Amino acid sequence: xxxxxxxxxxxxxxxxxxxxxxxxxxxxxxxxxxxxxxxxxxxxxxxxxxxxxxxxxxxxxxxxxxxxxxxxxxxxxxxxxxxxxxxxxxxxxxxxxxxxxxxxxxxxxxxxxxxxxxxxxxxxxxxxxxxxxxxxxxxxxxxxxxxxxxxxxxxxxxxxxxxxxxxxxxxxxxxxxx
Ligand code: IMP
Ligand code: MG
Numbered sequence: 001x002x003x004x005x006x007x008x009x010x011x012x013x014x015x016x017x018x019x020x021x022x023x024x025x026x027x028x029x030x031x032x033x034x035x036x037x038x039x040x041x042x043x044x045x046x047x048x049x050x051x052x053x054x055x056x057x058x059x060x061x062x063x064x065x066x067x068x069x070x071x072x073x074x075x076x077x078x079x080x081x082x083x084x085x086x087x088x089x090x091x092x093x094x095x096x097x098x099x100x101x102x103x104x105x106x107x108x109x110x111x112x113x114x115x116x117x118x119x120x121x122x123x124x125x126x127x128x129x130x131x132x133x134x135x136x137x138x139x140x141x142x143x144x145x146x147x148x149x150x151x152x153x154x155x156x157x158x159x160x161x162x163x164x165x166x167x168x169x170x171x172x173x174x175x176x177x178x
Contacts, residue, residue: 009157009167009174013149018130018159018173021148022050025128026057028146029098037061039095039122041088043113044068045168046102049160050130050148054100065089069109082112097122102160103131104147107139114142131156131173149173 029038038060042051044067055064068086097117104110110127117125128146135153157163158170167174 007163007167008177009170010177011172011174012151012156013159013173015171018148019053022053022130023057025146025148026054026059029054029126029128030057030059033060033096036096037063039063039065039090039092039097041092041097041099041117042066043099043101043109044086046160046162047100047130049168050102051100054128063090063095069113082109082116084116092117092120092122094121094123096124096126098126098128101127101129103133103156104129104142104144105133105136107137107142110144111139111142130159131161 038058040051040055040058040062042048042064051064055062065088066086067084067088070083070085099110099113099117101110110129114125114127126145127143129144130148132144132147132150133153134150155163155176156173157167157176158173160168161173162168163176
């Protein structure tokens with residue numbers, strides 16, 4: 001990793017915009033599952049900031065768990081399996097599972113995760129993503145239940161999202177300028 005390299009990053013979504021939108025999604029999820037509990041699954045590492053902010057805005061009994069999966073390169077794209085590097089700690093059978101993602105791009109990661117999670121028999125399975133780049137989708141029929149912001153096909157960093165592991169700690173979402 002070349003730490004000497006500096007990038008120009010332009011702010012696209014401010015911390016205030018993110019906070020406001022996440023509060024709205026939290027309220028929607030609270031209404032949707034009123035009287036029940038939810039099982040929040042943070043997909044590491046990109047979703048950590050979004051998950052913690054969202055969790056604070058959901059007023060329901062909650063379990064928070066973490067999963068780490070590796071993304072395949074183009075050559076293994078058709079394998080249809082997701083490589084789980086760190087699995088959940090508990091059974092999700094009968095749970096209202098909410099998968100929290102940072103960004104849906106091609107949709108490959110999420111569609112594979114959906115199959116894996118469905119095989120574990122949750123009561124309900126919901127997808128919640130902070131960002132969506134629909135122009136880049138290659139997977140058909142992926143249903144995302146909650147989306148923070150639909151963004152153009154540009155590379156973004158900050159608020160958990162990285163460029164070669166950098167910039168996750170930016171409190172906003174920004175475009176990396178070429
Ligand atoms: P996909 O939907 O399977 O193509 O993969 C989505 C994953 O790719 C996300 O969870 C991110 O880790 C990464 N990703 C996609 N677009 C971006 C971006 O603009 N910035 C940072 N990471 C990205
Ligand atoms: Mg990710």
